[in-house]
Amino acid sequence: MTRRRSPWLLIVTALVYVFLYAPIIVLIVFSFNASRTNVVFEGVVNQGDCGAFYWFCQLGRNRELVAAARNTFSVAAASTLASTAIGTMAALALQRYKFPGKAYSEVSLYIPIVIPEIVMGVGLLVLYSALFGFINNTFGLTGDNRLSLGLGTVILSHIAFSVPFVALVVRARLQGFDKAVEEAAMDLYANEWTTFWRVTLPIIFPGVMSGALLAFTLSLDDFIITFFTTGPGGTTLPIYVYGLLRRVTTPELNALATVWIVIVFVVLMLSQLAGRRSEAH
């Protein structure tokens, strides 16, 4: 296909890509900055054992940051597992069955998608405070035994906001599902359980995987809901970075951004390649 494209379109497109990538490039370049205040680029840092990668080494020594990174991945992993399971079940229920209260389930699943995140965040904060206050008072819990906001509440909240997205993606996959395949399995004397594991699940699996990937991304990126539901010991990377932005920033933060970008890039590349492979089969 040879089609002449207007030069204006090409120019504008190039400019938009520059807009998309300028901040990324700035983040990466400044992670090698010799200047601690990091306002102006004062040459490539060459300090300590790590030389140009000085700020990256500082990153690894920063305990707070390492803990935040660990929290971020635990939260993302735990909430992705739970929300993928619950979301897939919900998609199956809503797409294929009739049951009392179906309309309610359906509406409650759409709400988080159409309201600003802050509404859900504030709601969860109020719920947890009320619940924990009640439990702590009733059982006379004091000191370390008291229930409080932290990693647990963050995970629970992440599950709640990612389930609707998983359900949506899996439902989209179920919509193009040919039921005849299942019926064929049944005709061949597979029971419903076997049919599900051997026929249904493998067919909808790409949908389940993209749902899981979406849930993982949403969890890694989330700031607002985590902000309202986190507490001692529950600091994730976005919360940690927000704290830095309000105080003081060094090229260390850029080094963190660079590491993040490289990881994301590699993961995205791999998933693209995997996707291409499964398409080829």
Add this chain to the structure above:
Amino acid sequence: MAIEQPALRVDAPPRTRWQGILLALPVTLLMTVLLVVPLLIIGVNSFAQRGPDNAIIYNFSLNNYLRLLGIAEPGTWDTLYIGILIRSLWLAFQSTVLVILVGYPLAYFIARAPRRQRNFWLFLVLVPLWTNFVIRVYAWIMILRNQGVLNSLLGWFAGLFGLPFTPLDLYPSDLAVLICMVYEFLPFMILPMFTSLEKIDDSLYEAAADLGANAWHTFWRVTFPLSLPGIVAGTILVFIPVMGTFIVSDILGGRQVILVGNLIQRQFLDARDPVFGSAATIVLMVLTLAVTLYYTRKFGFAEEAFGR
């Protein structure tokens, strides 16, 4: 959406109800406890009163809402909070329009690129989206601040031509907030727009050309109407989060730009006035739902938003 297909075969396995109930049980429980109940509490609290030592007194009145409207004290009109609401709506509107204008050429370019290249160009749109939201805000501080990247570049250019140059005062400012919002949410517009544009058959463009339409006519008569579902979907995906985001204005707006998100956050965490915060939350929710509903009614519901 969920149209039940009638069973074509008499001996098709019956879908027993209890399986549906069991499958839907976890999600219904989860959403009830973590979404519906909290929203109900917020709703009830918004009519309550703030008591001494941060207690909530369940003595119901419309006071919090009247305070938001600025008519709590008879005879005076305090426009502080109304101003914040209008400013948030205005910023969300500006951001959405700008995102459409900036995103459209790119989405069009990708949709019209040779099929094998499309994934690559889309991939390039997604990479920035995957770097963390908060880190991207930080990137814009680095670019926009007084001695930042943009001013250094401009200063260098000006020096090249021997022109006088005073650094632009962009951070903190309203403009910085707007730029960052556009940047943060651009991919959310490009993806659904691309989905719509990609569906347009090449033969339509050829037909338009055969019938003597020039590029301008082809765009307004063929391309644009057919891409409308994508624009609607993208608008919803951009407008809703911009309305509720408080971190961009918090970091890039200095103390000047206060949006409804900042107002809510401060009521709950700094000012410790959760009943007033609840009223603001309910107003924000109703406002976004109303705008979204009006918009989708007008332009048709966009399945595109969620299909991909």
